[in-house]
Amino acid sequence: MTATLTPAERPGADDAAPPTIAVTGLSVRYGGFYAIKDLTTALPGGEIVGVIGPNGAGKSTLLNAISGFTPLTEGTITLGERDLGTASTAQRVRAGLVRGFQTVRLMERESVLTNVLVGTQRLPQPDPVSQLFALPRQWRARRRDLAAAMAVLDLLGLGADAERRVDELPFASRRLVEVARVLVSEPSVILLDEPAAGLDRSGRRDLASVLVRVHRDHPSTLVVVEHDVDLVKSLCSHVIALASGALVCSGTPAEVFGDPRVQQAYFGRILDAPA
Amino acid sequence: MSAGVSDRMTAAPGQAAPARPRKSTRSVAVRTAVIVVLVAAPPLIFSGYWLFVAAQVLAFGIATLGLEILYGRTGQLSLAHASFMGVGAYTGYVLSQHGYGVPAQLGAVLVVALVTGAIVAVPTLRLSGLRLALVTLAVGELFAWLLTNTTGLTGGTQGAAVAPVVIGSLDSSVPLYAYLIALVPAALATLLAVHLGRTQLGRRMLLVRDSETAARSVGVAIARTKIIAFLLSAVFAGFAGWLYSVVAGFISPADFNLFASVYLFVAVILGGAGSVVGAWLGAAYVVFMPQLFTLMGQPNLYPLIGGAILAVVALLIPDGMVGLARRLLTRAQRRRVTATEVAA
Numbered sequence: 318m319t320a321t322l323t324p325a326e327r328p329g330a331d332d333a334a335p336p337t338i339a340v341t342g343l344s345v346r347y348g349g350f351y352a353i354k355d356l357t358t359a360l361p362g363g364e365i366v367g368v369i370g371p372n373g374a375g376k377s378t379l380l381n382a383i384s385g386f387t388p389l390t391e392g393t394i395t396l397g398e399r400d401l402g403t404a405s406t407a408q409r410v411r412a413g414l415v416r417g418f419q420t421v422r423l424m425e426r427e428s429v430l431t432n433v434l435v436g437t438q439r440l441p442q443p444d445p446v447s448q449l450f451a452l453p454r455q456w457r458a459r460r461r462d463l464a465a466a467m468a469v470l471d472l473l474g475l476g477a478d479a480e481r482r483v484d485e486l487p488f489a490s491r492r493l494v495e496v497a498r499v500l501v502s503e504p505s506v507i508l509l510d511e512p513a514a515g516l517d518r519s520g521r522r523d524l525a526s527v528l529v530r531v532h533r534d535h536p537s538t539l540v541v542v543e544h545d546v547d548l549v550k551s552l553c554s555h556v557i558a559l560a561s562g563a564l565v566c567s568g569t570p571a572e573v574f575g576d577p578r579v580q581q582a583y584f585g586r587i588l589d590a591p592a
Numbered sequence: 593m594s595a596g597v598s599d600r601m602t603a604a605p606g607q608a609a610p611a612r613p614r615k616s617t618r619s620v621a622v623r624t625a626v627i628v629v630l631v632a633a634p635p636l637i638f639s640g641y642w643l644f645v646a647a648q649v650l651a652f653g654i655a656t657l658g659l660e661i662l663y664g665r666t667g668q669l670s671l672a673h674a675s676f677m678g679v680g681a682y683t684g685y686v687l688s689q690h691g692y693g694v695p696a697q698l699g700a701v702l703v704v705a706l707v708t709g710a711i712v713a714v715p716t717l718r719l720s721g722l723r724l725a726l727v728t729l730a731v732g733e734l735f736a737w738l739l740t741n742t743t744g745l746t747g748g749t750q751g752a753a754v755a756p757v758v759i760g761s762l763d764s765s766v767p768l769y770a771y772l773i774a775l776v777p778a779a780l781a782t783l784l785a786v787h788l789g790r791t792q793l794g795r796r797m798l799l800v801r802d803s804e805t806a807a808r809s810v811g812v813a814i815a816r817t818k819i820i821a822f823l824l825s826a827v828f829a830g831f832a833g834w835l836y837s838v839v840a841g842f843i844s845p846a847d848f849n850l851f852a853s854v855y856l857f858v859a860v861i862l863g864g865a866g867s868v869v870g871a872w873l874g875a876a877y878v879v880f881m882p883q884l885f886t887l888m889g890q891p892n893l894y895p896l897i898g899g900a901i902l903a904v905v906a907l908l909i910p911d912g913m914v915g916l917a918r919r920l921l922t923r924a925q926r927r928r929v930t931a932t933e934v935a936a
Contacts, residue, residue, distance in 0.1 A: 384809065410811030422806035424798050426866065435795040438810045445820055448791040449784065455791065462792070498810065 335505045335538040336397030336413075337362035338383060343392035345378050345562075352378040353562040355392070360557070362397070365532055365539045367553035367570070369546075371582055375562040376542040377419060380508050383540075384416040385409045396506065410439050413505035417512060419542075421495050423483050429494050430466055430479040436498035437462040462501075469501045473527060488515050496524070500531055506538045513548055521545060525552045546583065550574065558582070631775065635768055643767035644839060645883055650774035651836040653875035654781040656859045657868065658828025661785065663857070664865035665794065666821035667801030669721060671853045672712060672728035675735040676826045678848030679708050680833030682739070682746055685754050685843060694757050701830045709826025713819045732850055739845040751844030754837045764838045774835055781828060785868045788824075797821055798866075858898075862905055864912025873913045 338360040345353040353375040360366045368376045381387035383394055385406040394401045396412060404412070415436070423432050440462070443454045470476045473493045483491055496512055512528075513521040525548055532539050543549050549556060549570060556573040558565040566576045573579055634646035659673045683704045684697040692700075716727050740749050756765035757773070764770045788794040796817045799807040804814055837843045846852075855878045863874030885894040909916045 386805075386808070406808045407811045407813055410809070415811075416809050418806070418809070422803040422809075424802040426802075427798055431795055431798065434792070435799050435812075436810050438792060438796065438812055442792045445793050448793045449788065451787060458792070459790070502810075 333397075333505070335363040335536050336399075338506065338538065338540070339393075339395045340379070340383075341393045341395075343379075343382060343394065344390045345375070345382055345387055346390040351390075351562050353382070353559075356559075356562070356564055357392075358557055358564050358567055360538060360540055361555050362538050363536050364554045365528070365541065365552055367549040367556040368540060368542045368559065369544070369549055369556060369573070369579075369583075370559035370565070373561070374559040376559055377510055378562070379559070380416060380510050380540070380542055384414060384508055386416075410504075413439075414508070415439060415499050415502065415504040415506070416508035417495050417499045417510060419510040419514065421488075421491050423491060423494055423498075425484040426482060428480050428482055429470065429475055429486070429497075430463075432483055432494050433466040433470060433497045433501050434462055436501040437465060439502040439504065465501050465503075466497075469497045472500075472531070473497050474523075489517070489520050492516065493524070503535050504537060506540070508540045508542075510542045511544065512541065513543060513545055521548050522551075528552060546574065635771060638767075640767055643771050645879060647767070647770045647774040647839040648836060649876050649879045650771070650778040651832050651839055652856070652859070652879050653778055653832075653872050654835065655829045655832035655856055656863070656871040656875040657781050657785045658825040658832065659856050659860050660863075660865065660868065660871040661788065661797070661828065662821050662825035664860055664867065664871070665788075665801060666797040666818060667720065668818060668821060669725045669857075670712075670728040670822075670825070671725050671850065671857070672732040672735070673825070673829055673856045674848045674850075674852030675732045676705060676708065676829035677833030677836065677852070678735060678739065678843075678845070679704055679826075680830030681754075681837035681843045681848065682833075683830070684834040684837055685752055686745060688755050688757075694759060697834065698831070701834045702827060705826045705830030706823055709823045710819070712826075713822035717815050717818060729850065729853075732853055736845050736849050739848070747844070749845060751842055751846075753842050754840070756841060757838050765841065770839045774839055777831055777835055781831070782868060782872075785871070789868075793817070793820065858902055862902065862912055864914030867912070867914040870912050870914040 340359070341357050343353055343356040344351060356375070356379070368379060370376050378387060382389055383401070385401070385404060385408075389402065396409075396414060399412065401409060424435075441458075442448070443452065443458055446452075448455050467476060467479065470479055473496065475490060475493060475497065478486065478490065483494060486494070492512065492515055496509065499507055499509065509528075513524055516524060528539065528541075529552065531537075541549070541552065543552075553570055555567070556570050557567040558573050558576070558579045560578075560582050565578050565582065566573055574583075634643060638646055655673065655677050658676075659670065662668050662670055662673075680701045683701050687697045687700055712728065712731050716724055719727060739746050742748070743750075746752060756763055758764070759773055762769040762773055764773050788797075796807065796812045799810070799812060800814055800817050807814055807817075833848070836847070840847075859874030859878045860871060861874070862870075862877055863872065864870030881898060882891065882894045885891050885897070905912060911918070
């Protein structure tokens with residue numbers, strides 16, 4: 318995406334290093350049920366962080382808590398130096414934190430391009446009057462947003478589908494449109510909830526290579542909740558394993574997938590132990 | 593992932609992004625020609641009363657565009673839209689009674705529409721769907737009550753004769769001039785509605801309509817977006833009401849009651865919610881159809897036939913006339929492609 322834009326044109330260009338997300342004593346309770354209980358961990362800045370765990374482990378809840386979609390029952394979450402405790406979702410987005418969803422949420426009757434362009438909301442946009450009356454700053458913003466959207470669509474192989482309606486696309490492409498909507502503003506923190514769900518093997522491989530390329534060209538803290546062990550191993554430099562709302566372990570993929578507790582949770586046995 | 597997507601996703605890094613696919617020159621020329629013909633046709637075909645009716649279509653079209661922005665694009669269902677038309681109509685009427693000219697009337701319509709739009713929009717921010725419809729219905733009833741109980745100011749249920757406006761050498765009491773006077777705001781409203789779709793504000797509205805959760809995830813201020821949609825919609829309706837009063841020359845509370853709001857809603861649904869062309873088709877339908885039945889000497893048949901048409905559209909053509917046309921066009925294109933492939 319960045320290859321086609323000059324530094325001045327890069328939408329979310331930010332010189333600051335991608336921030337670390339620190340989670341301290343986090344609990345999230347739904348009624349009487351703790352989805353996450355007393356979780357303390359860090360998602361290192363500038364790394365591709367995988368969050369793994371069986372169903373009900375609290376992975377999506379963690380993403381919801383970080384992105385402001387779920388209120389915290391206890392604990393704190395900081396983005397770099399900033400406490401996210403009371404920040405609204407809009408404030409978090411402005412701070413550079415953008416997320417995708419496990420279930421694709423798109424404007425089905427609109428074009429692919431429109432769906433991606435709306436992701437530029439994080440960038441400075443002209444006031445509504447300037448937008449409505451097509452003042453010069455509106456055209457400048459429009460040119461910038463169009464260039465960014467077409468670049469990210471090209472990167473994801475959807476450039477030729479830009480004008481097609483989303484409901485005409487196969488599921489896998491729609492999944493990519495949502496990823497494009499997240500990536501288009503080049504946020505410094507990207508949260509993706511099972512981005513490879515519904516993709517076939519080659520699709521998952523290609524998505525991983527695109528995410529690696531995006532991360533290389535535009536360093537960010539990229540957090541991926543994922544079930545696919547191979548994808549996490551190939552994509553992530555840091556892995557956090559959760560189970561029943563608590564931290565099992567964290568570290569490099571080798572360390573985490575070598576941990577007997579993770580093997581037990583994932584494979585039902587320890588891999589190098591006799592079956 | 594489909595093979596095609598998978599193949600294309602591995603495009604070489606650094607490869608220039610493709611330019612946005614543009615509409616062909618032929619397509620733009622055809623659209624322009626169609627618009628020119630549609631705009632030029634009424635004065636060439638009609639005269640007298642029917643040209644007034646055509647001017648009323650233009651006024652209702654502006655109001656329908658406003659409701660299309662509010663409901664079609666933002667998903668906010670309002671049953672007080674005709675009341676905002678009434679606000680514009682009566683503001684212009686009251687000012688004209690005090691000797692104010694067109695610029696002052698239009699300025700006042702803008703301000704009053706914005707204020708009344710905000711008064712309705714802000715308290716109803718957290719409402720949507722049926723609950724919002726019920727609250728706006730109550731607002732509409734309150735407005736009707738106000739009109740009928742301020743006889744000294746508005747003429748009450750007896751209505752009020754609106755003095756024609758003269759802009760340059762155009763007198764709105766002359767059918768052709770009424771049409772030409774109505775054409776300018778109609779064109780501006782259409783351009784604004786089309787342009788809105790190309791702005792981030794317009795895209796925000798669409799995302800709020802389709803998924804507030806997704807809207808939050810990209811930083812859309814949902815409340816602000818809904819308020820702006822409401823205000824825009826109120827301003828469109830206000831100007832439409834003023835224009836209607838000038839073209840019709842007479843206004844009464846019955847012009848802006850619940851039924852009028854429902855007809856505007858019907859126009860949006862029949863034309864195709866979310867489409868500027870649909871808004872115009874819908875406006876033409878709701879203004880011309882009753883007149884046609886009256887012309888045929890069967891005015892009582894309109895509610896029956898109109899209701900049946902609405903039921904058919906709601907059941908079979910959820911995207912309205914524009915959606916139907918789009919589907920037929922796509923089918924024809926597919927057939928043409930298949931025929932070409934077979935021939936090859």
